[in-house]
Amino acid sequence: MGPSEQGLYTIRLPQLKSIPKVVFTATKESSTIWHNRLGHPHRRVLQSLISSCFLPVSTKLSSCLCSSCQMGKSCKLPLKLSAFHSNHVLDLVYCDVWGPSPTLSIDGYRIFLLCVDHHSRYMWLYPLKQKSDVYTIFKNFVSMAERQFSTKLKSVQTDWGGEFRNLTPFFTSLGIVHRRSCPHTSEQNGTVERRHRHVVETGLALLAHSNLPQRFWHFAFDTATYLINRLPSRTSSNKSPYQHLFNRKPDYSFLRVFGCQCFPFLRPYNRHKMDFRSAPCVFLGYSPDHHGYRCFDPATERVYVARHVRFNEHILPFRAPPPPATPPPAYTSIFPDPPPYTTPETTPESCPAAQTAHSDHQTASTSSTAAFPAHSSPTATSSAHSNPTETLQQHVPDQLHTHSFPKYHPTCSTASCKLTPQPKTYRSLQSFSLLYHHLPWSTY
Numbered sequence: 001m002g003p004s005e006q007g008l009y010t011i012r013l014p015q016l017k018s019i020p021k022v023v024f025t026a027t028k029e030s031s032t033i034w035h036n037r038l039g040h041p042h043r044r045v046l047q048s049l050i051s052s053c054f055l056p057v058s059t060k061l062s063s064c065l066c067s068s069c070q071m072g073k074s075c076k077l078p079l080k081l082s083a084f085h086s087n088h089v090l091d092l093v094y095c096d097v098w099g100p101s102p103t104l105s106i107d108g109y110r111i112f113l114l115c116v117d118h119h120s121r122y123m124w125l126y127p128l129k130q131k132s133d134v135y136t137i138f139k140n141f142v143s144m145a146e147r148q149f150s151t152k153l154k155s156v157q158t159d160w161g162g163e164f165r166n167l168t169p170f171f172t173s174l175g176i177v178h179r180r181s182c183p184h185t186s187e188q189n190g191t192v193e194r195r196h197r198h199v200v201e202t203g204l205a206l207l208a209h210s211n212l213p214q215r216f217w218h219f220a221f222d223t224a225t226y227l228i229n230r231l232p233s234r235t236s237s238n239k240s241p242y243q244h245l246f247n248r249k250p251d252y253s254f255l256r257v258f259g260c261q262c263f264p265f266l267r268p269y270n271r272h273k274m275d276f277r278s279a280p281c282v283f284l285g286y287s288p289d290h291h292g293y294r295c296f297d298p299a300t301e302r303v304y305v306a307r308h309v310r311f312n313e314h315i316l317p318f319r320a321p322p323p324p325a326t327p328p329p330a331y332t333s334i335f336p337d338p339p340p341y342t343t344p345e346t347t348p349e350s351c352p353a354a355q356t357a358h359s360d361h362q363t364a365s366t367s368s369t370a371a372f373p374a375h376s377s378p379t380a381t382s383s384a385h386s387n388p389t390e391t392l393q394q395h396v397p398d399q400l401h402t403h404s405f406p407k408y409h410p411t412c413s414t415a416s417c418k419l420t421p422q423p424k425t426y427r428s429l430q431s432f433s434l435l436y437h438h439l440p441w442s443t444y
């Protein structure tokens, strides 16, 4: 280091005649070379390096598509919100199949078909045993919807799953536009995908609150759909889909707590005059075909559809009763060792108090036990429902094994119903009755 002259350091070279002439230069590489050198970073990162670290770049950032980046980092592109606008019911209906459920439902269902109207966001849920049922159910859904709403279904959007492919001739014959999602792009069917999640999560919340086993999932999901259709939606100016579709407010006074204890009027089912007029049942939601409630009798594994039902919404029969409270001491004393109680004559003051407290405790204990029905005692609950994922075979009587249909008739709401219909008849009725979910005349 030498002295500075006016702020600069001078380099004094030796006075030699044969000094080679040297030119000091800095070479600048192209932005593409720097992109490759730095391991193919994002364009924004490279721009930041150029401006902050003064990388010597000879050219502007290239806007060419780097094939190596595409091969190594290809990802899904952001989707814009659909610009589709509908003015009428059935302009567009989204459809998708959910499942299979890991637990077979009590009625033998594994999957469900969900149809969502784009205009009103109203949903129809159809529990199914197999995907091939979609063909029949959807054709019947179209007939029902077109008749009930006096309009034609114009377009359907699906994820082009196998269950919808054989509907193509049906769509073509009626002039229905079949909008299909691109392969592996379920986001394009996002409306019904979000609805699936809403239905399943609400249904699971109902099961969690009621502590019903998972084999009741289709009752829970059906009730979830019924309720979501009646909840206000932000996308519809806080109107419920029901109000949007039927142009009237739903009747909330009809709702009850899912899974609570109920007592349906069962006198028409009595076999003799000494039969009880009712039995403690579990509320399993709203009948799609009647203006009534579905009541499950755990003692007989039978579902009744009834209009005349008394509810006890504070008792959930499948939920284990709370553990008994620790009995309070009969009396407290400031003495470390109170004198033993011998005879009423020796301690005339403490004896009545102790007896009263003891009898009060006994009364409270008895009444808390009596608040739960006999079939929901801790022993019965733990033995019957310790594993919520138990299969149908473990719980359902032999009759269900052989016939694989429920013990209630789907159109039976009062007396004189045949409880063991022929399987063929039941299936046809079941498929047909499923179409009348949430009709104007059945959803007051």
Ligand SMILES: [Zn+2]
Pocket (backbone or CB within 6 Å): 035, 040, 041, 066, 067, 068, 069, 070
């Ligand atoms: Zn690259």
